[in-house]
Amino acid sequence: MNAPAAKPAPPLGELIARLSALHPKRIDLGLERMLRLLERLKHPERMLPPVIHVAGTNGKGSTIAYLRAILEAAGLRVHVYTSPYMVRINESFRLGRVGGGTLVDDDELRAALEHCERANAGAPITIFEVETAAAFCLFAQHAADVVLLEVGLGGRLDATNVIDTPLASVIAPVSMDHTEFLGDTLTAIAREKAGIIKRGVPAICAEQPSEAMDAIEQQARRMHALLHRASQEWHVNVERGRLVYQDDRGLMDLAAPKLFGRHQFDNAGLAIATLRAQNRFKIDAAAFEAGIVNAEWPARMQRLASGALVDQAPQGCEIWLDGGHNAEGGRVAAAALGDLEERVSRPLVVIVGMMANKDASAFLANFAGLTRHIIAVQIPDRDNTMPPDRLADAARQFGMRVESSASVEAALRSLARLAYEVPPRILIAGSLYLAGHVLAANGTPPG
Incomplete structure (x- = not known):
């Protein structure tokens, strides 16, 4: 037997x-x-x-x-x-x-x-x-x-x-x-x-x-x-x-x-x-x-060159992922974007999701001189995440154009429907938890 x-x-x-x-x-x-x-x-x-x-x-x-x-x-x-x-x-x-x-x-x-x-x-x-x-x-x-x-x-x-x-x-x-x-x-x-x-x-x-x-x-x-x-x-x-x-x-x-x-x-x-x-x-x-x-470390101004999410984004765009979630994290990400802008100029869109205990205004203030387009999303599968409308209110005080989206995937698809003369540079940021979701959804988890 x-x-x-x-x-x-x-x-x-x-x-x-x-x-x-x-x-x-x-x-x-x-x-x-x-x-x-x-x-x-x-x-x-x-x-x-x-x-x-x-x-x-x-x-x-x-x-x-x-x-x-x-x-x-x-x-x-x-x-x-x-x-x-x-x-x-x-x-x-x-x-x-x-x-x-x-x-x-x-x-x-x-x-x-x-x-x-x-x-x-x-x-x-x-x-x-x-x-x-x-x-x-x-x-x-x-x-x-x-x-x-x-x-x-x-x-x-x-x-x-x-x-x-x-x-x-x-x-x-x-x-x-x-x-x-x-x-x-x-x-x-x-x-x-x-x-x-x-x-x-x-x-x-x-x-x-x-x-x-x-x-x-x-x-x-x-x-x-x-x-x-x-x-x-x-x-x-x-x-x-x-x-x-x-x-x-x-x-x-x-x-x-x-x-x-x-x-x-x-x-x-x-x-x-x-x-x-x-x-x-x-x-x-x-x-x-x-x-x-x-040395490699995921979600620290990481360029996403291919994957399931990248395929949904505007053709020819750049997608960068950063887990920064506080004022200083926003500052260094914004400085890196400024360096990129000096090399090759592109319109910048920031897709942002944050935890509810973070200072969204202090984080987003860093991007006021770089972009007028913010898309607020909610971090999926997490408790105590910041509602997109609260994120949107924080961005509006800096004169930014703000919209909310159901997800990062939906945000990328909506951007793909826009007519850009130059394909945009897209930063996804605001939380390491959001970054983890993005890496998993893109099919590029850290190893």
């Missing part, structure tokens, strides 16, 4: 939904629940390879992308934990391999999450805390040379902030965002971000507004951490289209990043400064150049 067929594992979505129900709040900053679970798991966070911990408001993900690409070009195995994911939760967990990392597969991720679920034994805990604990379990089980660990929200009370002595603490640009959790001033927000700085561990910092830098410097002094600041201990510039980096160890003249926008030179510089501030790994100039040139 044949053995009965094995029962198929339930979809990951069912497990995530069950874990999400363990706490009434999706976001609840604090370390008590996390520390309790890690103790029950026998502290996998203490069995990790050296950790580079990255906080900040904007640029964290791109900086990690450069760090990973450089380290892998140097022949190292790199575990990576990032959030939020675009299409599949697996994107948050990258396991280091010789020759390049791979996303964790469904079976291994399910096993790690269920292991954490059993250890937690039904106690209140946020889904992000469980996911972070699962990342630590996965990374402790697989040999690697280094872990890149992205803060989820803030820093001081974030679930990732349980690593006692990282290899380096990194703070990307700090700006106003998540004020309901982190405080309503740059000083308060920067203090939360600076909470990842550990005693005696080098801290590497991007350029910051003065009040943010003051808070970061205070924490570095308190922790006796050597602070490496952009434009002070290290410098990055664009010269003849190339990235020129300089610190007290010398100068490097490197090719430009593949990721588009002037801000990506700054993010790449932050990654270079981080790796030059540590002494654990020796990175040669060839690895720095290869990493800068090859």
